[in-house]
Amino acid sequence: MDQDERRLHSSSFGAAAVAYAEHRPNYAQTAVSWAIEPAPGTRVLDLGAGTGKLTGTLVALGTEAVAVEPDPAMLAELRRALPGVRALAGSAEEIPLPDASVDVVLAGNAMHWFDMAVAGPEIARVLAPGGILAGLWNVMDDQVDWVAGLARVSGSAAIGPRDTPASWRAETARMHLPPAGGPARFGSPEQQVFAHGQRRTADSLVATLATRAGMLVMPEQEREAARARIRAYLGSRPETAHGEFTLPMQTAVLRVRRS
Template sequence: MQLRHSFGSAASAYAEHRPDYAQAAARWVFATAPGARVLDLGAGTGKLTAALLAAGADVTAVEPDPAMLAELRRTLPQVNALSGSAESIPLPDASVDAVIAGNALHWFDMAVAGPEIARVLTPGGVLAGLWNVLDDSVGWVAGLARVAGAEVVGPRDTPAAWRAATHGLLGPAAERAEFAHGQRRTADSLVATLATRAGLLVLPEPERTATLDRIRDFLAAQPETADGEFTLPMLTCGWRARWA
C-alpha cells in the first residue's frame, strides 16, 4: 500500500521524466473495442492519456492521487479528468468502450475493481493494459538492471502479474503484443527517471541516495551513456481482451 501511494510526492518529476507509450501500442489496445470511448484508469499525470488522444480515442481519465491528477489537468486541460479509483469509478453504467491501464493494473484490488470495470464497459468492451519495460536484450541495459535492482528498473505489469491481477477473468482469448519504443535521455535525466520508481520513492533516504549514486557511477562508465544524449531502449508491452 505504501508503494501505491508513493507517487504524489514526485508528481512533477514523474510528469517530466517518465516515458510516454509507443503510439502503435496506444492504437492497438482499443482497436477491437466497439467504439472510441476510452477510460484511462489510474491515469497518473496523463502519459497514456496523451498517447490515446493522439491515437484518436475519446478519453476520460480517472486518477486517485490529487497531485498526479492536478498535473494531468494542467498538461491536458481538454481531457475530462476525474478524481476516482479502479475500485470506485465515477462514471455511469455502460459508458465506455474500453478500459485501459498504463503501468497501473498491478495496483488495483481486482476483487472490487473487476465488477466496477464490468459496470462501466459497454457490451463487448475491452480491458487492456500497457506497460513500459527497459529492453534488457541490450547489453548495457542488462548491466543497469543488475546494478540498480529489479525493483527499480524491472516491469511491474508482467504478463503473469497481469493475468493474476484479473483473477483469470480475461480467459484464453487475451492477446499480448510488444512494440519497440525508446526515450531520449542523458545520464542525469535517466537517473531522475529511475528516481520516480515506486521502489526508490519509499526507500530510506540514505539507501535511496546510495542506489542513485551507484546508478550514476555505472552510467558514467558506459560508452553508450557517458556523454550527451542517448536513446534508452524500451518496449511497450500490452494485453487486451474482451471483458468476460
Template sequence: MTVGGQAPAGPASSFGGAAGAYAAHRPDYARAAVRWALEPAPGPRVLDLGAGTGKLTAMLLDPAVVPGAEVVAVEPDPAMLGELRRSSPGARALPGSAEEIPLPDGSVDAVLAGNALHWFDMAAAGPEIARVLVPGGVLAGLWNLLDDGVGWVAGLARVAGSAVVGPRDTPAAWRAATSDLMPGPDVAPFDPPERAELPHEQRRTAGSLVATLATRAGVLVMPEAERAGTTGRIRAYLADRPETARGEFVLPMRTGVLRARRR
C-alpha cells in the same frame, strides 16, 4: 494507482509526493502499442484508469495517435490529478479509483491503464470495469519495459537492483508477473487475454535517466541515504559505459500490452 493520499506510506501510495517529477520524467508509450490496445474497441469512448499525471491520457488525446477519441481520465491521488489536468485539459478528469469508477454503466468502449493495472484490487475492480464497459468493450493494461536483451541495459538492471528494475520492468519478468493479472471468469465477464510487446525507445541523458528511475515506486519509499546510494551507483555505471557517457543516447524499451474483451 488505487490508493489516495491518506494511505500509509508504501509503493502504491508513494507517487503523489513526486507528481511533478513523475510528469517531467516518466516516458510515454509506444504509439503502436496504444493503437493495438484499442484495436478491438467498438467505439471512441476511452477511460484512462489510474491515469497518474496523464502520460497515457495525452497520447489518447493526440489525433495522430488515436483519431477521434473521447477521453475520460480517473485518478485517486489529488497531486497526480492536478498534474493531469494541467497537462491534458482536453480530457474530462475525475477523482476516483478502479474499485469505485465515477461513471455510469456502459459508458465507455475501452478502459486503458498505463503502468497501473497491477495496483488494482481486481476482485473489486474487475466487476467495476465490466460495469462501465459496453459489451464487446476492451480492457487493456500497458507497461513500459527496459529491453534487457541489450547488453548495457541488462547491466543497468543489475546495478540498479530490484527496487528500481522490478518484477514488471523487463520483458520476461513482465510476462511472468502479469500472467494472471486480468480478471478471471469467476470475477468479471472477460474473454481470455491477449498479449503483445511493441518496440519503443526514449532519448535520454545520464541525468534524465537517473531522474526517471528515481520516480519508481521502490525508490520513492527508500530512506534518503539508501536512495542516494542507489542513484549514485546508477550515475557511476552510466558514466562508465560508452553508450551513455556522453550526451544524449537512445534507451531501448518495449511497451507490453495485455488486453481482454468484455463479453
C-alpha cells in the same frame, strides 16, 4: 507484495508528481492502437491515469478520452498538461462513471496496483458489451547489453517485476484479471510487445528511475546510494557516458475483451 505494501507503493507517486510528469516516458502509439483496435467504439477511460502520459496518446489518436486518477497531486498535473480532457478523481475500485459508458478501459503502468477482486466487477460495470480492458507497461529492453547491466546495478527497487520483457510476461501471465464467470464474462487475455524508446541523458535517466515506487519509499540514505550507483554505472558505459542517448524500451500490452 501484500495489501499494505501495495498501498504504500501505489500512494508514493504524489510526492513526485512533477518529476513523474517530466521524466516518465509516454507509450508507443502502435501499442495503444493495438490495445483499443477491437473495441466497439471510441470512448476510452484511462484508469489510474497519473499525470496523463497515456491520456495524451489517446487524445492524439482521436479517442473520446476520460481520465480517472486517485492522487490529487497527479491529477493536478494531468489537468495542467491536458486542460481539454475530462479528468475525474476516483479509483479502479470506485469509478465515477455510469454503467456501460466506455468502450475501452486502459491502465498505463497501473493495473498491478488495482485490487482486482473489487476493481474487476467495477471495470466490467463501466464497459460496454464487447469492450476492451488493457494494461500497458513500458519495459526496458534487457536484450541490449548495457540495459541488462543497468538492471543488475539498479536493483529491484528501480528495475523490478514487469520492468523487462521476460519478467513482464511472467508477471502478467499470473495477474488476476476479471473472472471468467458472472454476468460480465471476459475472454482469454492476449499479450503483445511493441518497440519503443526514450531520449535520455545519464542524469535524466537517474531522475526517471528515481520516480519508481520502490525508490520513492526507500529511506533517503539508501535512495541516494542507489542513485550514486546508477550514475556511476551510466558514466562508465560508452553508450551513456556523454550527452543524449536512446533508452531501448518496449511497450507491453495485456488485453482482454468483455462479452
